[in-house]
Structures are given as structure tokens and as C-alpha cells.
Amino acid sequence: MRLSAPVFRLKRRAKLLSRTEGIPLHAALDRLAAEEGFRSWSHLSTKLAEARPARRILDALTPGDLVLLGARPGHGKTLLGLELLCEALGEGWAGLFFTLDYTEADVHRRLVDLGPVAKTADRLILDTSDAICADHVIGRLAQVDGPALAVIDYLQLLDQDRRHPPLGQQVEALSAYARTSGAVIVAISQIDRRFDLAGDGMPGLGDVRLPNPVDLTLFTRTCFLHDGAVRVERTG
Structure with missing residues (x-):
């Protein structure tokens, strides 16, 4: 299921449309949904919930996985990370979200965008x-205690403080801890802008932006997003 923009951006457009044209917000949402090919906003929301990949991604994970979740800006990688956490929480896991990019208010706004799944x-x-x-x-x-899933937003920002070990050593430490503890750790990752210039259909490990060397084979699974499509693979 592919939309012209992420849902949170469509909602912002609907709010702007509501203000500029003096129409109720629900009418603005329905109009944008129609432009996306749906009968109404509720129809769009229902179909989006059915198409969300977080459930099948969680089902595919095994204790000890270190997962790389990558996409270019605006393709929903942070929202998918939060949705994955919500799914894990619903299964009784502990869920931890570490972010060097968002404020608490930012995160709560993104959770609202997830709707009932949150x-x-x-x-x-x-x-x-x-x-x-x-x-x-x-x-x-x-x-x-018990099974835990952690999402780090995002990988490259772990490398910004020179007081911390190099990024490669940090990934090695996360891999070793996940393996020995059984926790699942997901690192959201930037994709190099050269991917957009190449015009490829889906990014891969070779497109991950790395400010310093990292052994990407330490990641046991990868999940890449682009234009509404999701590809999940086990590495090695």
C-alpha cells in the first residue's frame, strides 16, 4: 500500500486545508483520502492498518537479533520503529525507545499518528x-526483566560524541549484548543520498551512510523501506 506521503504529513495537509478553506477537519481528511484513492479517511486508515508490516516483522525476529532499519528521510522508518515497539509491548515485551533526534513531545506526536496500535x-x-x-x-x-526490544534512533548519531567509543565498537558491543541476553535491538539508520541519485528500487547495506567504518555483517537482520514498500531479510 503506497501513499503519496506518510500519514502524518497527510494529516498536516488536512489541517492546513481545513483552515484555508474553512471546512471541517473530517471533510479535509476525506478529501485527501479520496485523492489517494480511498472512499474516506476511515477507509484509508483501515487499509493502512491491514498493510502495516510491524506485526510480521516482530513475528520474524528471534531473541538476540540486531536489526538495521534503514530508509531515506520521509519514508517512515521512525514511525515503523515505534509501531514495532507498540506491537512488542502488546505481546508483553519491555519496549525501549532511545532517541538523540526527537524530543519527548515529538515522540508522543508520532505515537498519535499510529492511532489504535499505540x-x-x-x-x-x-x-x-x-x-x-x-x-x-x-x-x-x-x-x-523478560523479553525486551529496544529501538535506537538513530545509528549514525551514536558516533557524534567523541567521548564515546567509535561507532564500529559500539555496534560490536550491541551485537554481543543482544546475542548473550536475548534482547532484540533495532538501530534505525540513515541511507546515503546517492541512493536517490542512483534511482534503485530499494536500498541495501551498500547504501547505509557510514561516517566511520562499521562491520554491517554484525546485523542479523535488515529492514529497508522505500515508497511504501518494505523488505526484511536475514543476513549471512
């Missing part, structure tokens, strides 16, 4: 500390 988000452990690095993530994970 009903479990009240149990989400949200960490926006400037100290986020591999050791910080591992320390927080060590404090929870």
Missing part, C-alpha cells in the same frame, strides 16, 4: 538523554 505506548520506556551510546542502551536493557 494503545500500549503508555508502557514504553522513552530515553532522550544526550548520553545515549551503546553502553547506555545496554545499561538500561539490563534493568528490565
Whole structure:
């Protein structure tokens, strides 16, 4: 299921349309839904819920997985990471979201965009500390009991503080901890802009933007998004 823009952007357009044309918000939403080929906004929402890949991604994960979730800006990688956490919370997992990019208010707005699937988000452990690095993530994970899923937003920002180990060492530490503890760790990743210039259909490991060397074979699974399509693969 492909939309012309992510849902949160369509909602923003609907709010602007509502204000500029003086029509109710629900009418603006229905108009945009019709432009996307749906009978109404509720029809779009229903179909979107059916098409969401988070459930099948979670079902495919195994304890100890280190997952790379990559896409170019605006293709929904952060929203998918949050949705994956909500699905895990619904299964009784502990869910932790580490972000060096968003504020708490930003994250809560994104959760609203998920709609009913975010009903479990009240149990989400949200960490926006400037100290986020591999050791910080591992320390927080060590404090929870039972199965846990952590999402890091995002991989490249772990490399911005020179007081922390190089990114390659941090990925090695995350891989080792996931493997020994059974936790699942998902690192959201930027994709190099050269991917857009190449015009390829779906990014891959060779398109991951790396400011410094990282052994990407440490990731046991990859999940790439582009234009509404999702590809999940086991590496190695």
C-alpha cells in the first residue's frame, strides 16, 4: 500500500486545508483520502492498518537479533520503529525507545499518528538523554526483566560524541549484548543520498551512510523501506 506521503504529513495537509478553506477537519481528511484513492479517511486508515508490516516483522525476529532499519528521510522508518515497539509491548515485551533526534513531545506526536496500535505506548520506556551510546542502551536493557526490544534512533548519531567509543565498537558491543541476553535491538539508520541519485528500487547495506567504518555483517537482520514498500531479510 503506497501513499503519496506518510500519514502524518497527510494529516498536516488536512489541517492546513481545513483552515484555508474553512471546512471541517473530517471533510479535509476525506478529501485527501479520496485523492489517494480511498472512499474516506476511515477507509484509508483501515487499509493502512491491514498493510502495516510491524506485526510480521516482530513475528520474524528471534531473541538476540540486531536489526538495521534503514530508509531515506520521509519514508517512515521512525514511525515503523515505534509501531514495532507498540506491537512488542502488546505481546508483553519491555519496549525501549532511545532517541538523540526527537524530543519527548515529538515522540508522543508520532505515537498519535499510529492511532489504535499505540494503545500500549503508555508502557514504553522513552530515553532522550544526550548520553545515549551503546553502553547506555545496554545499561538500561539490563534493568528490565523478560523479553525486551529496544529501538535506537538513530545509528549514525551514536558516533557524534567523541567521548564515546567509535561507532564500529559500539555496534560490536550491541551485537554481543543482544546475542548473550536475548534482547532484540533495532538501530534505525540513515541511507546515503546517492541512493536517490542512483534511482534503485530499494536500498541495501551498500547504501547505509557510514561516517566511520562499521562491520554491517554484525546485523542479523535488515529492514529497508522505500515508497511504501518494505523488505526484511536475514543476513549471512
